[in-house]
Structure formats: structure tokens, C-alpha cells
Amino acid sequence: MTTNEVSENVVRTDRRLDNASDAAQEDLARHRWHWTLDESNPRRVSVRAYAKAIGRNYRTVIDQVNGFAKWVELTDGGAAITLSECIERAKLRGEAETATEAVATARGVAFGTARRHHSAEVASVRATAQHRAERRGTSTASELPKAAQDHVRQQQHAKTQKARKAQAHGMRFIEVEGLVAQAMDKLRKAFAATESVNFTQQERDLLTASLANLRALLDLVDLRVTGTTRKVDWDAELRKLVES
Numbered sequence: 011m012t013t014n015e016v017s018e019n020v021v022r023t024d025r026r027l028d029n030a031s032d033a034a035q036e037d038l039a040r041h042r043w044h045w046t047l048d049e050s051n052p053r054r055v056s057v058r059a060y061a062k063a064i065g066r067n068y069r070t071v072i073d074q075v076n077g078f079a080k081w082v083e084l085t086d087g088g089a090a091i092t093l094s095e096c097i098e099r100a101k102l103r104g105e106a107e108t109a110t111e112a113v114a115t116a117r118g119v120a121f122g123t124a125r126r127h128h129s130a131e132v133a134s135v136r137a138t139a140q141h142r143a144e145r146r147g148t149s150t151a152s153e154l155p156k157a158a159q160d161h162v163r164q165q166q167h168a169k170t171q172k173a174r175k176a177q178a179h180g181m182r183f184i185e186v187e188g189l190v191a192q193a194m195d196k197l198r199k200a201f202a203a204t205e206s207v208n209f210t211q212q213e214r215d216l217l218t219a220s221l222a223n224l225r226a227l228l229d230l231v232d233l234r235v236t237g238t239t240r241k242v243d244w245d246a247e248l249r250k251l252v253e254s
Contacts, residue, residue: 016055016063020045024064036093039078047075076100098122108151109136112158134188135161141191160184186235223251 027038046057055063061071077097084091098121099107109132114124124132138161139153146153164181209217230247 016045016060021064028064028066036078039074039081039093039097042071043075043078046071047079073097073100095121098125101125105136105150105154106132109133109139109154109158112139112154113162115155116158116162131161131165134192137191137195138184138188141187141194161188227251 023041027034027041044051045054046060048054057072057075058068061068074097077100078093080100081091081093081096102110102125110121110124113128113132113135114121117124135154135158139150139157142153142157143150164184167181
């Protein structure tokens with residue numbers, strides 16, 4: 011069998027295990043790993059070729075076999091971790107995995123639960139950690155645990171102290187800091203996306219107008235943060251921006 015061929019028998023076994031109960035997850039992962047990454051198997055094929063043969067998405071198969079390989083490595087070393095968690099971790103890379111782990115730890119939930127049900131919070135925690143790292147000259151990874159703890163504390167506080175949210179100075183600061191960090195991250199991505207792009211005149215006009223509104227909104231936020239002695243109708247100012 012060449013590196014791009016998968017026998018019918020291998021495919022049938024894969025489908026049988028794939029349709030079995032969750033108890034067969036380990037057998038399925040081991041089977042797919044054996045026919046793709048197991049270096050002791052001279053008949054193994056590429057993950058892409060295997061995924062194509064069984065009619066499954068490449069990403070699904072590569073995450074599963076990588077997760078299985080990591081699970082074997084960790085459990086052989088005595089670590090207490092499930093195969094499911096290793097597969098969930100394989101779906102993420104670098105800071106995304108570290109941020110998810112920080113949220114899972116702060117919330118006291120499984121890694122997979124944090125990845126599937128708290129993705130927005132993970133993104134917010136990551137942005138906050140990046141912002142703090144830039145400001146303090148530290149690393150994002152070192153800021154993630156505290157950022158996650160702060161966000162969880164903020165949400166718990168909001169649930170139990172809704173009536174006192176306006177007076178919860180520290181929690182409101184964390185909330186605003188996180189939102190500003192997310193906005194900065196999106197603007198950096200927008201800046202990167204403009205590289206080597208020759209916009210038409212109409213596109214430049216539209217983007218220029220949007221940026222002008224953005225500057226006006228930033229001025230409004232800055233005015234509110236720094237404080238002002240004059241009376242401002244904030245709702246009216248926001249309506250002007252929306253109408254423009």
C-alpha cells in the first residue's frame with residue numbers, strides 16, 4: 011500500500027468504530043493514529059490521505075490523532091488526564107490553549123467546557139492579558155491566570171451585585187480595560203489587513219468616513235474617562251455618531 015492508499019478493510023473498521031458508543035473513542039483514536047502517525051506501521055499514510063479515504067474533515071482527524079499521541083505521552087508519564095481533554099487541547103494552539111486553560115482553572119471547569127462554552131470570555135481574557143503585557147513589559151502567558159481570575163470575579167460580582175454595579179469601581183475598570191484591549195486588537199488586525207491593498211476612491215472615502223466616526227467616538231470615550239466640567243448629553247452625542 012502506497013502512502014496515499016487506504017484499504018477497504020481499514021476504512022470499514024474506522025466507520026464501525028466511528029459509529030460506536032463513546033466508549034470506543036479510544037479505539038477509534040488509536041486506529042486512526044496507527045494508520046497515520048504510528049512510525050512503527052510501515053503501511054501508514056498521510057493524515058490528509060486517510061481523512062479523504064474515510065470521508066472525514068482533515069482537521070477532525072489531525073486533532074484526534076495528535077490528541078491521542080499527546081494522551082499516550084502524558085499518561086505514560088503518570089499524568090491524570092482524559093483522552094477527550096487531550097483531543098480538545100489539540101484543537102487549539104499557543105496562546106489560545108493557554109488562555110483556555112486559564113479560564114478553565116479560574117472557573118473550575120474542564121478544558122473542553124471552557125473551549126466550547128466560554129470562547130467569548132477566553133477571547134476577552136486573552137486580549138486583556140496581551141494589553142497588560144504590553145503595558146507592563148511582561149509576557150501574555152504570565153498575565154493570563156490573573157486576567158482570567160479578574161474576569162471570573164467580575165462576572166460573579168455582576169450576578170450577585172447588579173444593583174451596585176455602578177459603585178463597583180474595580181470591577182467596572184476591569185470590564186472597560188478588557189473592552190479597550192479587544193478594540194485595540196481589532197484595530198491592529200485592521201491595520202495589518204490594509205497592507206499592499208490599493209483601495210478604490212470610493213472604498214477610501216467609505217473607510218475615511220468610518221475612521222472619522224471612530225475618532226469621534228474615541229474622543230467621546232476619552233472625555234468621559236478623563237472627566238469634564240461641562241454638562242454633556244451622552245445619549246445625544248452617541249445618537250449623532252450613529253446618524254452620521
